[in-house]
Amino acid sequence: MNYIVLDLEWNQADGVRESEREELPFEIIEIGAVKLNSDREMIDQFNELIKPQVYHVMHYVTRKLIHLQMSQLEKGSPFPEVCEKFLNWCGEDPIFCTWGPTDLTQLQKNMDYYHLKPLTDKPLAFLDVQKLFSIAYQDKKTRSSLSDAIRLMKIPEDIPFHRAFSDAYYTAKILEKIEDDTVLSYCSFDTYRTPKRREDEVRIRFETYAKLISMEYPDKSHALADKEIASCKCYICGRKCRKKIKWFTPNGKHYYSVSFCDKHGLMKGKIRVRKAEDGNVYVVKTQRLITQEEMDAIKQRQVKAESAKKEQQKKMIPSRNNKNQKVRSSKPESFLRAVLRR
Numbered sequence: 001m002n003y004i005v006l007d008l009e010w011n012q013a014d015g016v017r018e019s020e021r022e023e024l025p026f027e028i029i030e031i032g033a034v035k036l037n038s039d040r041e042m043i044d045q046f047n048e049l050i051k052p053q054v055y056h057v058m059h060y061v062t063r064k065l066i067h068l069q070m071s072q073l074e075k076g077s078p079f080p081e082v083c084e085k086f087l088n089w090c091g092e093d094p095i096f097c098t099w100g101p102t103d104l105t106q107l108q109k110n111m112d113y114y115h116l117k118p119l120t121d122k123p124l125a126f127l128d129v130q131k132l133f134s135i136a137y138q139d140k141k142t143r144s145s146l147s148d149a150i151r152l153m154k155i156p157e158d159i160p161f162h163r164a165f166s167d168a169y170y171t172a173k174i175l176e177k178i179e180d181d182t183v184l185s186y187c188s189f190d191t192y193r194t195p196k197r198r199e200d201e202v203r204i205r206f207e208t209y210a211k212l213i214s215m216e217y218p219d220k221s222h223a224l225a226d227k228e229i230a231s232c233k234c235y236i237c238g239r240k241c242r243k244k245i246k247w248f249t250p251n252g253k254h255y256y257s258v259s260f261c262d263k264h265g266l267m268k269g270k271i272r273v274r275k276a277e278d279g280n281v282y283v284v285k286t287q288r289l290i291t292q293e294e295m296d297a298i299k300q301r302q303v304k305a306e307s308a309k310k311e312q313q314k315k316m317i318p319s320r321n322n323k324n325q326k327v328r329s330s331k332p333e334s335f336l337r338a339v340l341r342r
């Protein structure tokens with residue numbers, strides 16, 4: 001089993017001389033990668049430029065960031081060739097590792113554009129080293145730049161940043177240095193491909209929280225009406241919990257709840273509704289144990305969200321003809337129940 005630490009550089013339409021191609025907003029122009037063995041020691045490297053097929057003008061941000069000229073790229077090979085070579089180099093069942101969460105989405109999008117065989121038909125597990133670095137050395141939430149992390153870890157800066165290979169190399173250096181093996185169990189999932197069926201859903205339990213990446217739904221209300229999504233069973237023992245704070249949303253995007261397990265105590269639920277590539281939605285639901293103080297803070301947010309809703313409701317009272325809409329936007333909970341009864 002090998003770790004493949006990769007970094008991609010991509011170009012985009014400059015908006016003046018070339019307009020954006022909707023199927024491929026970001027065209028990969030360079031793949032850099034480092035292979036680590038199961039002991040996390042560097043054993044090989046990959047470094048290739050890609051000859052552009054879609055955007056032939058270098059976007060100023062790309063040029064400024066990575067100091068690459070179009071004339072250099074012209075010497076590379078087209079994406080399908082480089083990608084095939086790269087995937088062969090990766091070997092069987094690689095564990096992909098990247099700095100931040102975006103590279104694997106772009107890789108898969110570029111592969112789809114050229115109709116290459118997909119990496120997977122489900123969410124793709126990978127290690128986000130930026131997140132692991134935060135779990136190992138920071139507060140779990142901070143996301144540092146690669147150069148800041150390199151300095152914090154006192155890793156010698158022997159090659160310039162912001163080229164695919166150098167960034168993959170530095171990311172691998174950080175991965176090598178993470179001493180606590182349990183940190184590596186905090187894998188991430190690239191959701192370029194979302195679960196299409198219940199059995200493809202991702203359910204994973206980490207040391208301090210549990211995560212569900214749901215199948216797709218046509219829209220938010222269908223997602224929230226699914227009992228599987230709304231339920232608040234304890235993620236540790238599976239017991240039915242008592243609801244302390246019902247699902248509420250401060251912004252229409254994130255939903256929160258607090259429930260109580262007799263054995264494990266207070267548990268926070270969080271639902272994020274996300275757009276899938278095909279326009280449907282899916283849900284990322286997390287649950288974790290919290291303290292009484294954290295519960296009090298959530299209660300305060302709920303009270304604030306409720307009063308904001310009431311304010312909005314008051315404003316809407318004069319218009320009688322959008323009654324249904326009023327119920328929907330101001331009271332998603334009751335709308336949810338209405339859907340459930342149908």
Ligand SMILES: [Zn+2]
Pocket residue numbers: 234235236237238239261262263264265
């Ligand atoms: Zn429990």
